[in-house]
Amino acid sequence: MLVIGDEILRGNIADANTAWLAKALHARGVDLVRATVVPDDVADIVATVRDLRERVGPHGAVFTSGGIGPTHDDKTYEAIAAAFDRALVRHGPTVERMQEHYDKRGVELNDARLRMAALPSPAEVLFTEGTWVPLVNVDGVYVLPGIPRLFKQMVGAHLDRFRGPLATGADCFTQMGEGDIADTLSEIAQEFPTVSIGSYPNASGDYSKYKVKISLSSRDQEALAAAMQAVRERLECLE
């Protein structure tokens, strides 16, 4: 995930898209392996998106959020084109959809707005019902708007493309302290290398319900069940 925008790095706007995407991908068995926020700077976006593209490998995908509006601080299409040696070409079907959208509202489709239809090319351009905004896919880099409502709508409409082997999860809530469960968890983690085991102290600081959550997840259901059984036998999980 690549989040683009000075406003995020200044704390003026909190990024809600990464958390949403993380959850949506996880539910489909896809691992989010990295998320980075960069400023509205073409060179930084170019270098970072190339790095992320390489990290995720040929079957992976990168999602970008932000920087595709009509104003001077919107630099994402330009940067994506530069990163993958594409041209910026006015995209006919996008112009048609914009035209229809703005005509309905009596708003002029001026040059500034047409910048939003100058897309990296060649690229795959996907449309989403309910918005004219194109979802551009350049070599597995999916370019999305920063506005959370649109980001979710557009990713959600194309989630079919993203699916991995599903992981199953199970939690143990306990009143034991992290320091008391650490050695046992470490043993269990070593016994079950295909099971990911995390331990999370209750961040609220209110331990009336539980002190620590132990989360197990795995793509191997038998291993998960066996590891969970080991946790329940060796530690005190609440019912």
Add this chain to the structure above:
Amino acid sequence: MLVIGDEILRGNIADANTAWLAKALHARGVDLVRATVVPDDVADIVATVRDLRERVGPHGAVFTSGGIGPTHDDKTYEAIAAAFDRALVRHGPTVERMQEHYDKRGVELNDARLRMAALPSPAEVLFTEGTWVPLVNVDGVYVLPGIPRLFKQMVGAHLDRFRGPLATGADCFTQMGEGDIADTLSEIAQEFPTVSIGSYPNASGDYSKYKVKISLSSRDQEALAAAMQAVRERLECLE
């Protein structure tokens, strides 16, 4: 900012520390230039913290969040030590503070908990009133817990260290569309290169109050005032 944790990348827990830090630094004139989330993976943490350290230069700082608890999935001290060729050494003053903390609660200071006092060394170790958790500074890399309450308390207690030339900001809220203001904003941005100008459509989609927020900020107060005057003269700002 480097956020460490599988739980964030799975969407189980949303990272609240980046947004808080961004705002706190911005208010003190310090630019946050990048934020990255990585999994609980030593090699990934090592490579990323080295990269971030280099990016921010000798006067910059890196903040890490998460991975300093007592369990097997807590790998941050180990990774920071590896990244900067430090040893992990049990830190006497931290042990004393832990001892006092756990004694009060009748909790055993076992080996697992003592892992939390095995700190990269040499390093500067800062303490914060109200918690035994040390704030370790290795060559400008400040190592913090992921729990937001502690993260804020500990950064907050040492914010004096971080100060830059203050930027001042001013906003214009408008009912004009981004496509209608784009050319003018672009001109103004070119006329005032020391002023950063961002334009943000109202993400709620409810335009009854405003459609677009234009945010100006600069460390040059005169330039800011002149740019804001230009915005008010050439665009329709709401009162």
